[in-house]
Amino acid sequence: MxxxxxxxxxxxxxxxxxxxxxxxxxxxxxxxxxxxxxxxxxxxxxxxxxxxxxxxxxxxxxxxxxxxxxxxxxxxxxxxxxxxxxxxxxxxxxxxxxxxxxxxxxxxxxxxxxxxxxxxxxxxxxxxxxxxxxxxxxxxxxxxxxxxxxxxxxxxxxxxxxxxxxxxxDKDKDSDKQLPIISWKKADEYIGKKVIIKGEVIDTYDSGEAIFLNFSKEYWNTFSAVIFSRDEYKFSINPTQYYLHKKVRIKGKIKKYKEAPEIIIQEPVQIKIED
Incomplete structure (x- = not known):
């Protein structure tokens, strides 16, 4: 045998x-x-x-x-x-x-x-x-x-x-000057549009498949920024720690996922910490 x-x-x-x-x-x-x-x-x-x-x-x-x-x-x-x-x-x-x-x-x-x-x-x-x-x-x-x-x-x-x-x-097709700058609270009003969102990341979560940057305790029905695991290698820092409790600007197209607005961050240039 x-x-x-x-x-x-x-x-x-x-x-x-x-x-x-x-x-x-x-x-x-x-x-x-x-x-x-x-x-x-x-x-x-x-x-x-x-x-x-x-x-x-x-x-x-x-x-x-x-x-x-x-x-x-x-x-x-x-x-x-x-x-x-x-x-x-x-x-x-x-x-x-x-x-x-x-x-x-x-x-x-x-x-x-x-x-x-x-x-x-x-x-x-x-x-x-x-x-x-x-x-x-x-x-x-x-x-x-x-x-x-x-x-x-x-x-x-x-x-x-x-x-x-x-x-x-070497590109920035969506110049900051051309995009509306909005609060994360108004993300619902801009579904399908490219914008710059301002706000403070109050919570982060790593599911293993993606990192979530949340701007409200009610993260399930408010705006979040998402970094998928396939894109994590592009970041020289740990996003879950680095962006926590920081005021940031996030650039991208707002999409709706399970009734909540989100922006997918595929490149580090999409997110900047405000001075």
Whole structure:
């Protein structure tokens, strides 16, 4: 019976590895965001026939390659609106990759639900292209578990790009001068509108999935600001402690959730402590 269990365990492991094409180990990336030349030769070589957008390419055989860990702004295809910096990101990828040979490395999961190949892309000189997109501000971080080989590197690159306002981070489409400044008590009157809300955070709560900044003891039916756990890494401080008992200004679009108004804080620049 014990021998049979060991055999079944080994059999299942083989199935899992075959299904997800598990990569052996993350490659060593130097400070110039490159791998050693001898490592490039061990990767899958493909010809980029077409760049679809900033984070997706197509091979001569018609296969689509989706870059792991990055998300460039939309360029208006497939009935999606054009997003800020989308065209520039697409142009950058086109200039660097289209009509050239590139080299692919993979992670645990090789395909997404659209049957696109999920890959890390390297140039002939060893440049890690996914990382370059993040460092230059052409893309945001998009974590794709279980494909997380370079997630810590990617987080650092995004943080650096954001702090230095590179690329898509150098924007403020909703200038403070253009938005109405209101008290949190009037949030209900501005559902669906972009505003700047003023008030004091009197209570905070971390559910594990999100952090809630509350402005009233009756938080269930009054305004709250929400920071989802997927965005917490962007903050260099602990929001639950840092904003508690502080007067703040929060910028964003007011939405209604369970009859209460809220603003989703996706970027640290959306919230500022008042002097």
């Amino acid at each position: 014990l021998l049979m269990r060991k055999f079944l365990s080994l059999f299942l492991s083989v199935i899992i590895i075959s299904t997800f094409n598990i990569s052996a180990i993350a490659l060593e990336i130097n400070e110039d965001l490159k791998i050693k030349q001898n490592k490039v030769r061990n990767l899958d070589e493909i010809y980029v026939a077409k760049v679809i957008d900033g984070d997706t390419i197509k091979t001569a055989a018609g296969k689509k390659i989706r870059f792991i860990g990055v998300d460039t702004p939309e360029i208006g295809s497939f009935n999606k609106k054009v997003e800020y910096y989308g065209k520039k990101a697409s142009k950058f990828t086109t200039e660097k990759l289209e009509g050239k040979m590139v080299y692919l490395d993979y992670d645990v999961k090789k395909y997404d639900k659209y049957k696109r190949i999920l890959a890390y892309v390297f140039l002939k000189d060893g440049t890690f292209f996914n990382a370059k997109l993040l460092k230059a501000g052409y893309a945001e971080l998009l974590t794709m578990p279980p494909n997380v080989n370079y997630v810590e590197l990617f987080k650092e690159l995004v943080k650096e790009a954001r702090e230095n306002k590179r690329g898509l981070w």
